[in-house]
Amino acid sequence: MLLELVETEKMEQPEQEQRKSREENAIVLDFLPNGYPFESRQGQVSTPIVQALGKEHLILLELVPKKEIKLQPNEEVYIGEGKRDQIHHINGKLLPDKLTSTAKAELEFVITELVKKNEQRFLEFFNKAQPLSTRMHSIELIPGMGKKRMWEILDERKGKPFESFADFKKRVKLLPDPEKAIIKRVLEEITTEQKHYLFVQR
Structure with missing residues (x-):
């Protein structure tokens, strides 16, 4: 079933320009x-x-x-x-x-503020996230979101995209706070080596 999802979403996904790594x-x-x-x-x-x-x-x-x-x-x-x-x-x-030690203490605060101020940017992950392979979807890499919850999210977004984190929590029950889950994942990508990077460009 995930194989079908891979093929379908690949066809639906428009070609994207290569991301530039330069920071402004x-x-x-x-x-x-x-x-x-x-x-x-x-x-x-x-x-x-x-x-x-x-x-x-x-x-x-x-x-x-x-x-x-x-x-x-x-x-x-x-x-x-x-x-x-x-x-x-x-x-x-x-x-x-x-x-x-000061930078480490500030890092989580800075990431939290960035996610809060750019809610739509990070919310788009849940609206457009793609499979990584026939067995693994990128949504499963978010802390607290396994395969069962991944399917719930995919089913919900078929009807219409999530409009906010509040909308996400209202429509997908019994899930970890999506905002906190994103913050945790971003922290993990910045501070530890990962096989896949969803938000951080290395």
Whole structure:
């Protein structure tokens, strides 16, 4: 039955352009005015570091601010190709195990705010999620949503798309809170290695 679903949804799904991995804006997780303590050497001038999360692709990034710039956690900064007021350059992607304790504490809060402020973007996952194979559907990767609940979601969205998380909870009974489940999955994708990535571009 899932094989039929794979073939049907493949035909229904329009061709999509390749996603660009470049981030335009990022949310500050931590600002280290003196850089990393474990990397500083006597006699060397330390470089300030910003640990941040890209808003679009949810990529962990290491940034270098411009001189005299001071930033706060949860502050949004522009990192696109245009004129940057606060960020001098991007060092590159940041490994999860390099996050400071402050950044780790801020991460869940920042993700929660992003999901709440972009409800339609994350709700679209439930409206358009596709099978990963003949045996596994991407909905099953969301914490608390197994095969039985996956079929309930697919049956409900056939009638009409979910309009909000509240609408989702009203129409699909006895399921985990979809918003909290999405937040948990995003956190897992950012902080641990996954076979499949639904929301984070690595």
